Amino acid sequence: MYSDNGSSCLHRNHSHVLVYMYSGELEIKEREKVTKLHKGDCAFIRKDFSVQLTKQAYKGEQFKAIFLMFTDKFLRVFYNRLDKGSLPQDARRSKVSLYRLPSNRPDIVSLFESMTPYFNSGIQPTDELLELKMTEGLYILLNTDKNLYASLFDFADPWKIDIMSFMEQNYTNDLSLEEMANYTGRSLATFKRDFSKVSDLPPQKWVIRRRLEAAHALILSGTQKVTDICYNVGFKNLSHFSKAYKGLYGCSPAHSI
Known part of the structure; x- marks a missing residue:
């Protein structure tokens, strides 16, 4: 997503979202809490809350970010491939709707910087490549906090x-x-x-x-x-x-x- 002019919208997530900032500023307001993301920042937004998103330039650079949307269909396919015996049984779904990931983590930077050529060249990535990138993004979340298993796969009865x-x-x-x-x-x-x-x-x-x-x-x-x-x-x-x-x-x- 690109934006040269400031814009604000009330966004209700129907899918879990992983957002990465290339430049500019993204202000996320959830109830009375305000979080601001800038270049290199990455955050996970759960699907069951409404948030106010404000996208704007910052320090002379346009707003530029990528949003990975994890649909239920994608997550169910991924979940069905997992070894159910290896799932963390003590995972608990957090009440926090916005989870900010550590900045400048090598795996996060590697994933999102590898996608910039497709924006700059106008080349359309294949469905197979997009699925690989989505899977990589999912593993970033799961390797960050085991409790995110319960948030991402909340269609499963143990984490209802x-x-x-x-x-x-x-x-x-x-x-x-x-x-x-x-x-x-x-x-x-x-x-x-x-x-x-x-x-x-x-x-x-x-x-x-x-x-x-x-x-x-x-x-x-x-x-x-x-x-x-x-x-x-x-x-x-x-x-x-x-x-x-x-x-x-x-x-x-x-x-x-």
């Missing part, structure tokens, strides 16, 4: 993401049922079945209830305006928020203050 932990962290986000299922490493049917084991409410009603509970606590604290609270907890419509709030608490948000 805890549903309620995910929901608590993401109830303010506008996610479809399909996205909830995908981000927790499940099919839609499995997600619904597993969710029913931990809640009496279906997922979408649980989200509404959780948003209202969060809104109620904020209203009672008196730290924010009702309108701000409405949007901060995930509602898109003030009228819908007020109606749902009154249905649960018996009064309008304004009368709870």
